[in-house]
Amino acid sequence: GAGVSQTPSNKVTEKGKYVELRCDPISGHTALYWYRQSLGQGPEFLIYFQGTGAADDSGLPNDRFFAVRPEGSVSTLKIQRTERGDSAVYLCASSLSGTLGDEQFFGPGTRLTVL
Amino acid sequence: GENVEQHPSTLSVQEGDSAVIKCTYSDSASNYFPWYKQELGKRPQLIIDIRSNVGEKKDQRIAVTLNKTAKHFSLHITETQPEDSAVYFCAARPGGSYIPTFGRGTSLIVHP
Numbered sequence: 317g318a319g320v321s322q323t324p325s326n327k328v329t330e331k332g333k334y335v336e337l338r339c340d341p342i343s344g345h346t347a348l349y350w351y352r353q354s355l356g357q358g359p360e361f362l363i364y365f366q367g368t369g370a371a372d373d374s375g376l377p378n379d380r381f382f383a384v385r386p387e388g389s390v391s392t393l394k395i396q397r398t399e400r401g402d403s404a405v406y407l408c409a410s411s412l413s414g415t416l417g418d419e420q421f422f423g424p425g426t427r428l429t430v431l
Numbered sequence: 432g433e434n435v436e437q438h439p440s441t442l443s444v445q446e447g448d449s450a451v452i453k454c455t456y457s458d459s460a461s462n463y464f465p466w467y468k469q470e471l472g473k474r475p476q477l478i479i480d481i482r483s484n485v486g487e488k489k490d491q492r493i494a495v496t497l498n499k500t501a502k503h504f505s506l507h508i509t510e511t512q513p514e515d516s517a518v519y520f521c522a523a524r525p526g527g528s529y530i531p532t533f534g535r536g537t538s539l540i541v542h543p
Contacts, residue, residue, distance in 0.1 A: 358520045375530075
């Protein structure tokens, strides 16, 4: 079946603008994760959803970042007043239930560039 | 929170040699340790994982070992091939948490 998909694949924006990044998880996966990956670094956790609710948003760097998953499937990561330091690849992953040993399947990422 | 250190940052080997990547973790409650392979411009993909009740796990040319006492785990790749060239990430996940912490990655280069 289809894997995790993310759109857009690339996003270039200007400092101060608002952006939305979309993630389509694998159908039936209740757990959804957002990560940020800077060059030469491992994925850095941002937020975790179990169903429609954000079970853990402790990784969001500040209140400019927000994410939703209103129907428990597609999720949108929203970044307000973008800054150059927000430039990174934003990865989404999903797993069947989030329990121990559940494999996380990653999407291809959205490369965000803030000019 | 959990802290994962990964070494080396870059590893260059000749085709056919073995490669070993090491990670240490700080949280003794961590009980799940996945390894991911990320080819250039591609998404991370799980290649092997190990739970804390197991000391070693092998899958063809890939093996992972875990030393809970020392809080370190390693990835071993034997008979390396050029297509093994990629960035490898280790991760550790504490029991009761849904969130893995990733290492900074090791860039493995296999020369033909």
